[in-house]
Amino acid sequence: xxxxxxxxxxxxxxxxxxxxxxxxxxxxxxxxxxxxxxxxxxxxxxxxxxxxxxxxxxxxxxxxxxxxxxxxxxxxxxxxxxxxxxxxxxxxxxxxxxxxxxxxxxxxxxxxxxxxxxxxxxxxxxxxxxxxxxxxxxxxxxxxxxxxxxxxxxxxxxxxxxxxxxxxxxxxxxxxxxxxxxxxxxxxxxxxxxxxxxxxxxxxxxxxxxxxxxxxxxxxxxxxxxxxxxxxxxxxxxxxxxxxxxxxxxxxxxxxxxxxxxxxxxxxxxxxxxxxxxxxxxxxxxxxxxxxxxxxxxxxxxxxxxxxxxxxxxxxxxxxxxxxxxxxxxxxxxxxxxxxxxxxxxxxxxxxxxxxxxxxxxxxxxxxxxxxxxxxxxxxxxxxxxxxxxxxxxxxxxxxxxxxxxxxxxxxxxxxxxxxxxxxxxxxxxxxxxxxxxxxxxxxxxxxxxxxxxx
Amino acid sequence: xxxxxxxxxxxxxxxxxxxxxxxxxxxxxxxxxxxxxxxxxxxxxxxxxxxxxxxxxxxxxxxxxxxxxxxxxxxxxxxxxxxxxxxxxxxxxxxxxxxxxxxxxxxxxxxxxxxxxxxxxxxxxxxxxxxxxxxxxxxxxxxxxxxxxxxxxxxxxxxxxxxxxxxxxxxxxxxxxxxxxxxxxxxxxxxxxxxxxxxxxxxxxxxxxxxxxxxxxxxxxxxxxxxxxxxxxxxxxxxxxxxxxxxxxxxxxxxxxxxxxxxxxxxxxxxxxxxxxxxxxxxxxxxxxxxxxxxxxxxxxxxxxxxxxxxxxxxxxxxxxxxxxxxxxxxxxxxxxxxxxxxxxxxxxxxxxxxxxxxxxxxxxxxxxxxxxxxxxxxxxxxxxxxxxxxxxxxxxxxxxxxxxxxxxxxxxxxxxxxxxxxxxxxxxxxxxxxxxxxxxxxxxxxxxxxxxxx
Numbered sequence: 001x002x003x004x005x006x007x008x009x010x011x012x013x014x015x016x017x018x019x020x021x022x023x024x025x026x027x028x029x030x031x032x033x034x035x036x037x038x039x040x041x042x043x044x045x046x047x048x049x050x051x052x053x054x055x056x057x058x059x060x061x062x063x064x065x066x067x068x069x070x071x072x073x074x075x076x077x078x079x080x081x082x083x084x085x086x087x088x089x090x091x092x093x094x095x096x097x098x099x100x101x102x103x104x105x106x107x108x109x110x111x112x113x114x115x116x117x118x119x120x121x122x123x124x125x126x127x128x129x130x131x132x133x134x135x136x137x138x139x140x141x142x143x144x145x146x147x148x149x150x151x152x153x154x155x156x157x158x159x160x161x162x163x164x165x166x167x168x169x170x171x172x173x174x175x176x177x178x179x180x181x182x183x184x185x186x187x188x189x190x191x192x193x194x195x196x197x198x199x200x201x202x203x204x205x206x207x208x209x210x211x212x213x214x215x216x217x218x219x220x221x222x223x224x225x226x227x228x229x230x231x232x233x234x235x236x237x238x239x240x241x242x243x244x245x246x247x248x249x250x251x252x253x254x255x256x257x258x259x260x261x262x263x264x265x266x267x268x269x270x271x272x273x274x275x276x277x278x279x280x281x282x283x284x285x286x287x288x289x290x291x292x293x294x295x296x297x298x299x300x301x302x303x304x305x306x307x308x309x310x311x312x313x314x315x316x317x318x319x320x321x322x323x324x325x326x327x328x329x330x331x332x333x334x335x336x337x338x339x340x341x342x343x344x345x346x347x348x349x350x351x352x353x354x355x356x357x358x359x360x361x362x363x364x365x366x367x368x369x370x371x372x373x374x375x376x377x378x379x380x381x382x383x384x385x386x387x388x389x390x391x392x393x394x395x396x397x398x399x400x401x402x403x404x405x406x407x408x409x410x411x412x413x414x415x416x417x418x419x420x421x422x423x424x425x426x427x428x429x430x431x432x433x434x435x436x437x438x439x440x441x442x443x444x445x446x447x448x449x450x451x452x453x454x455x
Numbered sequence: 456x457x458x459x460x461x462x463x464x465x466x467x468x469x470x471x472x473x474x475x476x477x478x479x480x481x482x483x484x485x486x487x488x489x490x491x492x493x494x495x496x497x498x499x500x501x502x503x504x505x506x507x508x509x510x511x512x513x514x515x516x517x518x519x520x521x522x523x524x525x526x527x528x529x530x531x532x533x534x535x536x537x538x539x540x541x542x543x544x545x546x547x548x549x550x551x552x553x554x555x556x557x558x559x560x561x562x563x564x565x566x567x568x569x570x571x572x573x574x575x576x577x578x579x580x581x582x583x584x585x586x587x588x589x590x591x592x593x594x595x596x597x598x599x600x601x602x603x604x605x606x607x608x609x610x611x612x613x614x615x616x617x618x619x620x621x622x623x624x625x626x627x628x629x630x631x632x633x634x635x636x637x638x639x640x641x642x643x644x645x646x647x648x649x650x651x652x653x654x655x656x657x658x659x660x661x662x663x664x665x666x667x668x669x670x671x672x673x674x675x676x677x678x679x680x681x682x683x684x685x686x687x688x689x690x691x692x693x694x695x696x697x698x699x700x701x702x703x704x705x706x707x708x709x710x711x712x713x714x715x716x717x718x719x720x721x722x723x724x725x726x727x728x729x730x731x732x733x734x735x736x737x738x739x740x741x742x743x744x745x746x747x748x749x750x751x752x753x754x755x756x757x758x759x760x761x762x763x764x765x766x767x768x769x770x771x772x773x774x775x776x777x778x779x780x781x782x783x784x785x786x787x788x789x790x791x792x793x794x795x796x797x798x799x800x801x802x803x804x805x806x807x808x809x810x811x812x813x814x815x816x817x818x819x820x821x822x823x824x825x826x827x828x829x830x831x832x833x834x835x836x837x838x839x840x841x842x843x844x845x846x847x848x849x850x851x852x853x854x855x856x857x858x859x860x861x862x863x864x865x866x867x868x869x870x871x872x873x874x875x876x877x878x879x880x881x882x883x884x885x886x887x888x889x890x891x892x893x894x895x896x897x898x899x900x901x902x903x904x905x906x907x908x909x910x
Contacts, residue, residue: 007499015496036848037819044466045557068543098523126850157853385623388491398616
């Protein structure tokens with residue numbers, strides 16, 4: 001049996017160069033998280049089905065990959081299994097024959113971890129998590145069924161200091177990655193709540209948020225149409241239009257929102273939050289953006305969105321916000337928190353497009369020792385072992401063949417230097433070192449071979 | 456709805472300290488792989504079911520986690536789905552309602568990758584892969600349903616140089632991790648084949664290998680019983696006994712095996728392989744061990760096993776060997792290779808038991824700035840940002856509460872230093888730096904705060 005192998009739709013192999021570039025991004029993010037006192041956490045790929053079900057809305061539930069129980073061929077279980085399978089066909093989310101599922105995001109497993117361990121954890125608990133998640137979405141450009149999420153959250157603290165730190169984390173990561181022209185947009189859910197209160201009451205919050213969230217895509221006029229369809233009157237729509245047209249620098253925007261919503265308790269609180277973060281963060285490309293809504297999620301305070309430089313048409317490369325209750329769903333109430341997420345696949349695309357990956361990231365093997373025969377390669381091997389002790393990444397070509405072929409191998413693997421130890425060189429205890437980029441070549445005493453030669 | 460959350464059986468959360476210790480092991484292994492010219496590869500968690508099925512024997516097939524197709528609630532598909540489900544109940548391995556499955560090891564996905572990309576790859580292709588795999592094994596102490604594998608393989612080369620390098624990789628990794636007293640055992644499948652040829656013919660190879668493989672567990676007498684039950688005669692069993700009793704240093708062992716099997720073509724080849732690796736590798740704890748068999752797998756040449764120091768009762772911490780045909784199952788013949796694997800969970804246990812993790816591995820945050828009020832914490836924050844730029848991992852306590860509570864937080868998080876900036880210190884532009892391990896305390900000008908203070 002020999003069939004042509006393939007990859008499941010929406011999944012990817014990452015070859016050497018791509019892994020190295022992705023690791024460069026992950027390591028940068030990880031080191032910044034660590035500088036800010038966040039600690040690593042890893043949870044399993046699979047969770048019990050009931051941990052995940054009902055947490056992502058009806059649409060989300062359908063996109064969860066469920067794992068078939070093993071041992072269903074045990075005949076004692078057949079009748080029950082058939083009944084359970086009928087429920088699957090009806091679209092019901094009972095565990096039955098699928099007790100486990102692949103995680104859909106990092107937040108719910110994190111909540112499950114905190115709920116299970118809250119007695120042992122030190123609060124505020126600051127954790128970061130960089131792991132793959134799985135979604136049965138229809139694959140398309142830039143959307144995969146397996147992709148990494150990269151989250152940092154502080155739970156057990158209401159302090160706005162955390163929001164300030166998170167804006168700095170975004171700034172430090174993007175700056176270290178060499179990104180310029182990115183923007184950190186912030187708003188507060190309290191401002192949106194106040195706007196709803198002012199325009200038809202709290203029950204209009206969802207309608208207004210959904211409409212505002214579409215502003216980027218459909219433009220102001222269509223947002224107004226949609227608000228009208230959703231039952232808002234002209235005066236209310238006119239207020240929302242004023243709100244959406246607020247402009248200027250951050251201070252100017254804060255003044256305008258103060259006039260529009262400062263008379264409401266919730267509005268006042270939201271404005272204070274934004275003022276504090278704006279004053280304390282010290283991040284120059286922080287932009288207060290009242291049109292930022294971040295969809296229909298559980299955020300209750302400051303919300304974040306990181307935008308790629310306008311020169312690349314990629315949009316959001318990160319987002320997050322404050323929530324009141326992480327673990328209530330798991331029976332542990334009153335753990336508030338705030339978190340952010342990096343969109344690693346998109347950051348990768350931005351960096352690739354802007355050619356921001358440093359050249360060293362690609363480099364695997366630095367030096368190739370040519371294989372010139374049995375005795376020669378034995379000498380090359382022992383010389384190479386000394387270089388490896390100094391941290392030089394080297395290889396000895398695996399067989400004694402024409403130099404042509406060995407050169408080609410160095411070239412294809414993008415190796416910068418070759419060392420040739422032939423019989424004459426063994427006599428003199430030397431090696432010929434050739435820099436393949438410059439073409440320069442020198443004969444060096446083997447005792448003088450050191451990592452300094454290969455830079 | 457609030458239910459007490461739990462983890463699926465056989466899976467684990469890794470908290471901060473454990474992640475850091477595991478990362479220390481992974482990073483050590485990764486850096487050694489890179490020194491030897493291996494390149495990173497990552498494949499998806501899920502593979503098409505037909506990529507995995509039939510590759511791990513009947514028992515292995517049953518331990519593969521299959522993923523239920525999404526969209527089965529689409530009524531047009533119900534009848535077909537029911538028929539497919541009946542096949543699942545019969546224990547048949549057809550894709551039907553489970554087109555995808557979680558990977559069971561790293562070797563088959565690697566083979567699938569090489570088969571799919573062999574036109575673009577540069578051979579010999581040296582790749583390493585550090586990723587989780589999943590098996591529906593019954594969980595028990597030290598056996599998990601999700602665990603990491605950590606493999607390095609060279610494919611497209613028959614050179615024994617590769618085997619020599621792999622012994623050095625084991626040696627370098629264990630030495631860098633601080634392990635002493637480990638052993639690298641090697642044998643050649645060709646020696647075992649010659650022994651079978653000499654004792655009843657090639658068709659006895661499986662019987663002999665299975666019996667020898669049990670030597671450690673059941674002892675020589677019971678191995679002899681088993682060989683007798685498997686139809687070997689007294690003379691054959693006596694030869695195998697002689698074989699198993701070969702002893703001494705590596706040279707002595709090679710002399711004895713030469714006398715026993717050197718007259719056979721296959722035996723001679725096996726001896727040459729072992730002689731070459733023994734002579735070239737330069738690894739002092741390399742042990743030729745003719746009782747090493749490594750089960751019923753596809754190895755054809757040198758086989759490896761790394762054993763933990765005898766002081767811990769953990770046994771094998773790695774293994775591997777040479778194979779003739781990686782990708783034949785996927786329609787691409789004639790790609791031989793050799794590879795090794797590190798048993799990361801067991802290495803972790805060995806290092807934990809022998810207390811080999813360096814203290815720095817545990818350290819998260821190095822410095823805690825106390826929160827002494829609004830103005831003070833604003834000063835602390837800007838000071839902290841300067842330290843972070845120097846690479847110091849710091850935190851500012853999130854709220855202004857009693858110093859007691861802030862001390863306790865530092866203690867619980869094992870933070871080594873605190874810095875207090877109160878109103879008096881703001882006046883003088885100083886901070887009080889306290890080393891929580893030694894108890895010493897000094898007042899330092901904020902301009903002089905630097906990473907050198909926190910070592």
